[in-house]
Amino acid sequence: MKDDNFLKEHNAKALWHPMGAPGDSMANPPTIITKAEGSRIFDIDGHSVVDGVGGLWCANLGYSNDVVKQAISDQLAQLPYYSAFSGSTNPAAIEASVAVQEFFAEDGIGRVFFTSGGSDSVDTCLRLTRNYHRIKGQPQRTKFLSLKKGYHGTHFGGASVNGNNRFRIGYEPLLPGCFHITAPYPYRNPYDESDPARLAQKIAAELVDEIEFQGPDTIAAFIMEPILGAGGVLVPDPSFMKLMREICTRYGILMIADEVICGFGRTGDWSGSRHWGVKPDLMSVAKGITSAYFPVGAALVSEEVAEVFEQDKSGNAAIWHGYTYSAHPVGAAAVTACLSETLRLDTKTNAAARGTQLYHGLMGLKEKYDIIGDVRGGHGLMTAIEFVSDRATKTPLDADTVKTIQKRVYEAGAMVRPAPPNIMMSPPLIITEDEVQIMIDAFDTAIGSV
Numbered sequence: 390m391k392d393d394n395f396l397k398e399h400n401a402k403a404l405w406h407p408m409g410a411p412g413d414s415m416a417n418p419p420t421i422i423t424k425a426e427g428s429r430i431f432d433i434d435g436h437s438v439v440d441g442v443g444g445l446w447c448a449n450l451g452y453s454n455d456v457v458k459q460a461i462s463d464q465l466a467q468l469p470y471y472s473a474f475s476g477s478t479n480p481a482a483i484e485a486s487v488a489v490q491e492f493f494a495e496d497g498i499g500r501v502f503f504t505s506g507g508s509d510s511v512d513t514c515l516r517l518t519r520n521y522h523r524i525k526g527q528p529q530r531t532k533f534l535s536l537k538k539g540y541h542g543t544h545f546g547g548a549s550v551n552g553n554n555r556f557r558i559g560y561e562p563l564l565p566g567c568f569h570i571t572a573p574y575p576y577r578n579p580y581d582e583s584d585p586a587r588l589a590q591k592i593a594a595e596l597v598d599e600i601e602f603q604g605p606d607t608i609a610a611f612i613m614e615p616i617l618g619a620g621g622v623l624v625p626d627p628s629f630m631k632l633m634r635e636i637c638t639r640y641g642i643l644m645i646a647d648e649v650i651c652g653f654g655r656t657g658d659w660s661g662s663r664h665w666g667v668k669p670d671l672m673s674v675a676k677g678i679t680s681a682y683f684p685v686g687a688a689l690v691s692e693e694v695a696e697v698f699e700q701d702k703s704g705n706a707a708i709w710h711g712y713t714y715s716a717h718p719v720g721a722a723a724v725t726a727c728l729s730e731t732l733r734l735d736t737k738t739n740a741a742a743r744g745t746q747l748y749h750g751l752m753g754l755k756e757k758y759d760i761i762g763d764v765r766g767g768h769g770l771m772t773a774i775e776f777v778s779d780r781a782t783k784t785p786l787d788a789d790t791v792k793t794i795q796k797r798v799y800e801a802g803a804m805v806r807p808a809p810p811n812i813m814m815s816p817p818l819i820i821t822e823d824e825v826q827i828m829i830d831a832f833d834t835a836i837g838s839v
């Protein structure tokens with residue numbers, strides 16, 4: 390590895406970073422993270438902080454899990470790669486598929502299609518729903534419905550169902566036939582409805598209205614995150630996902646739960662769908678499936694949907710879709726080890742307890758600082774603060790001040806993620822009580838200083 394001077398001199402010069410303008414990265418070079426231990430990260434200047442971001446909602450086991458590291462290393466020695474396109478497979482992939490199937494059996498999941506990440510998984514799910522309706526003799530069911538504020542990755546399919554125009558406008562025209570309904574966001578919504586349960590009812594009525602308008606038998610699927618993550622940790626009312634499920638069933642529309650963030654314990658349950666008592670037809674997963682030690686995702690299919698494919702007589706069941714690294718043996722070994730560690734450590738229980746601690750700690754800061762407009766979380770380790778310059782008018786705080794707060798939180802001991810006017814948190818699920826307190830104290834120091 391080159392020395393620190395080389396790294397600083399070349400930072401963001403040859404590398405274009407995701408989610409930002411290349412010029413901005415050049416003007417404000419990104420923090421160089423050089424090592425990590427447990428839930429802590431270390432930067433090139435030796436500053437060590439609690440990783441309140443969990444990598445990117447993904448390093449669920451923290452950074453020091455030797456079981457997963459060893460499994461990856463052993464598999465690299467045994468078989469670093471072989472294709473899983475039809476005709477060949479590998480032992481690690483077979484074992485991992487059973488581990489994932491068992492992990493989500495309670496959610497009704499029956500089959501696993503491996504991908505290389507979340508966006509792949511979302512696009513795979515979207516495609517499989519069209520496949521499904523073709524097999525069932527309804528090829529006209531091609532449209533997709535989703536929530537505003539939802540985030541479903543950046544492939545063209547996922548971007549088309551995304552509900553934040555930042556990820557859309559620059560890449561239009563997107564996929565035709567994608568329609569969005571109001572987000573379950575009681576703090577701001579067009580109904581001016583701050584009660585989450587009443588808002589859920591209004592959005593349910595809106596969904597029915599949109600389905601009737603589009604024509605029910607033109608719609609393939611509805612996709613939603615059980616708790617909307619990147620859109621600002623929007624926690625719906627407990628009735629919300631069940632209402633969406635019931636409407637999808639009524640109209641023969643498949644429900645895709647995008648569990649890329651929520652899956653594997655982050656909500657305090659093994660899936661976000663289970664957290665709300667819902668069984669979706671498909672799930673997209675990634676991130677926590679390997680705790681980010683290797684890039685893997687999966688599209689998961691319910692037993693009922695699987696049967697339609699497996700008992701096909703129409704000749705439409707072939708899945709002409711897949712990735713070179715689908716069922717990659719090294720990734721698969723990481724999956725099996727990660728799931729076994731996830732269960733052994735019972736990370737969901739810690740996520741629930743530490744998530745409650747973080748939420749209440751930040752709610753305490755809301756009492757103290759008027760620039761905190763809304764604190765969202767309390768369901769596992771997904772938490773956000775929405776900043777305002779005026780509580781009464783809910784005017785969003787300017788982006789520069791939000792970024793200054795994030796910088797000062799970092800200086801005070803925690804990495805957190807700015808998405809103005811929000812700052813979001815999604816630490817490793819193994820985070821300790823002391824480390825959560827460091828995060829809360831770092832916010833106290835930072836907000837007190839602006």
Ligand SMILES: Cc1ncc(COP(=O)(O)O)c(C=O)c1O
Nearest residue numbers: 506507508540541542647649650
């Ligand atoms: C809910 C959700 N879906 C899909 C994705 C896309 O995943 P990836 O970045 O691995 O492609 C993300 C990424 O954060 C996500 O949060």
